[in-house]
Amino acid sequence: MAGPHEIAVLALDEVVAFDLGATTQIFHAARGHGGERLYRVRICTPGGRPVRTSSQFTVTPDDGLELLAEADTVLVASVHYESPVLTAGKLDDTVQEALRAAADRGARVMSTCTGAFVLASAGLLDGLRATTHWAHADQFRSLFPDVDLDPDVLFVDEGAILTSAGVGAGIDLCLHVIREDHGSAAATMVARLCVVPPWRPGGQSQYIVRPVPEATDTSTAAVRAWALERLDEPLEVGVLAARARMSIRTFSRRFRDETGMSPAKWVSKERVEQARHLLETTDLTIEQVARHAGFGTSTALRQQLSATLGVTPTTYRATFRSAG
Template sequence: MTGPHRIAVLALEGSVGFDLGVPAQVFGAARDEDGEPLYEVRVCTPDGGPIRCAAGYRVHPEHGPEALDWAQTVITIGMQQGSPVKDGVLDQHVIDALRKAARHARMMSICTGAFVLAAAGLLDGRPATTHWSYARRFRRLFPRVLLDPDVLFVDDGDVLTSAGVGAGPDLCLHVIRRDHGSGVANRAARRCVIAPWRDGGQSQFIERPLPAPTEASTTATREWALHRLGEPLTLRELAEHARMSVRTFTRRFREETGMSPGQWLVHQRVEHVRRLLEDTDLPVDQIATRAGFGTAASLRQHLRARLGVAPSAYRRTFRSAG
């Protein structure tokens, strides 16, 4: 069957309203070059009836469980209450419907929607993530799941999971990028006025002490460095630009980004490599120079360590997807 890719969002009692709206908003912004939608999103409930969201209002979707049979992708969304999150229990008819859907559909979850997939047995033995503050409970309820609570999302092929709330758009954009290439995903992000890419391996925004507003920030230096990725930037040069000692700069940089300056530079250089591989025909050695890796061998080493692929494979994937 041709036409837009079919997505069903399953809403249960206690669903988070923000998560409920994210798939339709982000996937709905994905269009082809003629402006035609690439996805059709339907929200459903297990019986077609209304559910009460966590914020205290009721939602009455237009679709029932038949949407799960119709869908090519099924998304379970975050919950702040209800049996899956409280005690790992899910109604048997919902378990059966999700397991049936998993035979033909890609499965996704946003935030604590991972509890729903796990309660249906669809995450056993697989890597997954959820909101960091629910990680201890998740591990207790679902010890067979390979939980990583420190990342924004996990792509395990036909099963994808994301972290809390704000990571839902990241996962949706990642799927659009995987399905149709970076150009379509970037246009969808601009339409939604959200960041076009936050790598799945980026740390969740776990509680960390933030610098006081009166303290100096490394923001300007980071912006300065982004325009000089091809240069051999040293920690001392970065600290001097920020007018701080190396020790103070390193401490404040980590407080503000969750990474050391060196880790941040490598991350930004890899992201620059990705954009150049996706959007240009430059040879790998020229991309290595522009991104600050110096040699093609160094670029390949960092790209493989970060993404597990060679530059040629990455470029081929996105060119074929586009």
């Protein structure tokens, strides 16, 4: 039996303590059906030296950068906004080389929050879509114009390279990785143990500081909750807008402001999540899953899962079906 997936968490000077602790805890909490750890998480620093956190205490690691040469996944924790990598895109050569070597040999590389600056400084994000904390988006773009930055999302999965927004979104990214590696049931159990949401709808845009809306402004949250109970019914934007008692134009604008995506894209995403849940946890036929999730036919479900996840419903079920 293969051992646990090896994760190396890279901590640099001025590492954000919450980020370092929360992400390692999420992976530590992941267990298999026999209670075995699914991940082994270790923290490393350049030279194995102690690093100062942004919370004014010191972290002493057990490993140096050599850990990056053997890890299955490398996770770069976020750093404080006064770090040279944020202010000038400056990164120590040995760190750059270690990250590039890890990526070149096929390790999965992740960053949380401003850790994206580290990956970009190492040249790992050029030509790719990525995200970071919305408050640092302008600085990121000025330093790394070759990166397709999307500051409206909670995380971006580019396959071998993954980035997340502000520190809380690092938890979302870690749960996403567990979900992709071991299925929704495993990720949901970790979320329950850590008392965090297994999936947060919407994007980072709902947390961006904006001018206070007019007193007549209303939220689309109630309509979203209503729609989640009716994913098997027609949920065109006109239906949702009518439920919210808004014009389609006003509803669509407010919906995007709150979730970071259009109503149609949000409904499609939620239907995919419902289909994944049903495939993993029920004996429903593929046709029945398609109807319950709102896709109508197995053909439509197959097309959507293939486009979104790269696999058919049958393959997904065979891979992620919970044994418990």
